[in-house]
Amino acid sequence: MRDGKGASRAPVLRFTNCRILRGRRLLREDLWVREGRILDPEKLFFEERLVADQQRDCGGCLLAPGFIDVQINGGFGVDFSQATEDVGSGVALVAQRILSHGVTSFCPTLVTSPPEVYHKVLPQIPVKSGGPHGAGVLGVHLEGPFISREKRGAHPEAYLRSFEANAFHDVLATYGSLDNVRIVTLAPELGRSHEVIRALTARGICVSLGHSVADLQVAEEAVQSGATFITHLFNAMLPFHHRDPGIVGLLTSDRLPPGRHIFYGMISDGIHTNPAALRIAHRAHPQEEPLSPSGGMQEPRCPQPTHTPSSVPGGPCPPPPRACLLCSQGTKTLSGSIAPMDVCIRHFLQATGLGAPGLWGRGEDGHPAVSPEQAAVWSRPWRLRHCTPPSYWDWRSSREPWTLELMQTS
Numbered sequence: 001m002r003d004g005k006g007a008s009r010a011p012v013l014r015f016t017n018c019r020i021l022r023g024r025r026l027l028r029e030d031l032w033v034r035e036g037r038i039l040d041p042e043k044l045f046f047e048e049r050l051v052a053d054q055q056r057d058c059g060g061c062l063l064a065p066g067f068i069d070v071q072i073n074g075g076f077g078v079d080f081s082q083a084t085e086d087v088g089s090g091v092a093l094v095a096q097r098i099l100s101h102g103v104t105s106f107c108p109t110l111v112t113s114p115p116e117v118y119h120k121v122l123p124q125i126p127v128k129s130g131g132p133h134g135a136g137v138l139g140v141h142l143e144g145p146f147i148s149r150e151k152r153g154a155h156p157e158a159y160l161r162s163f164e165a166n167a168f169h170d171v172l173a174t175y176g177s178l179d180n181v182r183i184v185t186l187a188p189e190l191g192r193s194h195e196v197i198r199a200l201t202a203r204g205i206c207v208s209l210g211h212s213v214a215d216l217q218v219a220e221e222a223v224q225s226g227a228t229f230i231t232h233l234f235n236a237m238l239p240f241h242h243r244d245p246g247i248v249g250l251l252t253s254d255r256l257p258p259g260r261h262i263f264y265g266m267i268s269d270g271i272h273t274n275p276a277a278l279r280i281a282h283r284a285h286p287q288e289e290p291l292s293p294s295g296g297m298q299e300p301r302c303p304q305p306t307h308t309p310s311s312v313p314g315g316p317c318p319p320p321p322r323a324c325l326l327c328s329q330g331t332k333t334l335s336g337s338i339a340p341m342d343v344c345i346r347h348f349l350q351a352t353g354l355g356a357p358g359l360w361g362r363g364e365d366g367h368p369a370v371s372p373e374q375a376a377v378w379s380r381p382w383r384l385r386h387c388t389p390p391s392y393w394d395w396r397s398s399r400e401p402w403t404l405e406l407m408q409t410s
């Protein structure tokens with residue numbers, strides 16, 4: 001394609017008959033895209049003197065930011081914590097398969113493992129842009145081994161570690177290179193953890209609190225040192241208590257640094273987190289909650305689990321379809337969820353009464369909701385931007401009630 005001066009240029013694609021998110025509102029507008037970049041149509045027409053090269057009728061669909069899964073340990077027969085010779089092919093398979101569930105970016109997550117596994121696996125999972133081939137890889141999430149023995153859940157106890165005298169050197173010795181790492185989950189009550197938190201955040205790595213017996217004061221001190229996230233809120237941590245709410249108390253703490261927000265994820269599969277707990281978390285931050293809709297802190301997904309699913313009482317908000325109870329072999333310890341992201345989203349919306357407009361912006365009824373940049377837990381340049389041209393944007397289409405049709409990723 002050539003412009004008026006004969007220079008080669010990328011084609012412009014125009015999506016029509018759709019609703020898009022702009023300024024936290026769902027509006028009926030066309031969307032103009034070139035090389036994955038959202039364009040301002042006025043500038044395109046008046047300054048570049050161009051029109052769309054291609055048009056696509058969206059049939060009334062909602063075009064919205066794609067889901068970001070910041071904790072997925074594998075799926076479709078792939079376990080990211082297995083030290084194989086070709087980890088990349090497994091990551092690529094999962095990346096391709098989760099597109100159909102609306103996930104356009106994700107963090108492959110490794111559970112507690114011995115150092116040799118980290119040393120072999122981490123170099124094989126580089127950051128990678130998404131596209132029709134699969135969801136983008138934002139970096140690896142390391143869940144362990146620096147976690148609490150009491151709250152280890154299904155993590156293997158033999159590989160748990162604490163911080164030694166040279167705390168950050170011990171981290172490097174355990175993980176090896178941190179070049180591909182984006183998130184580290186740790187227990188803040190471990191000795192020298194604040195030194196590690198400061199060192200990790202200085203490298204641009206998000207520190208998440210989880211698998212922990214920390215009280216609220218310890219959790220607040222961790223946030224003051226740089227921690228910004230909570231791994232699967234309510235799960236694998238001390239339960240809320242009126243005299244010491246533990247990590248959960250960070251949701252309403254008044255001791256966080258000015259301007260600091262604590263982000264969190266929840267496993268909204270109808271099993272790991274009661275609907276009442278989902279509502280408590282959402283209502284604590286109804287307008288500023290970064291991961292409120294996602295429930296996307298999902299554990300391993302395995303379409304053909306070797307575990308035997310157990311039934312769970314339904315109650316007024318029953319477990320969503322394709323959610324089942326997975327336990328470590330021979331125990332009653334929950335080891336993960338096989339509910340895909342879109343199923344968790346549906347369950348969250350049902351539990352909180354948000355509805356689709358409440359997920360992405362203010363709909364035509366004016367109800368408030370979560371902006372796309374709040375769906376990201378990391379700092380710039382990783383933060384997802386509002387749909388305000390020009391910007392790069394992971395996105396997909398949706399027909400209510402929540403049947404997904406992937407049309408484009410950037």
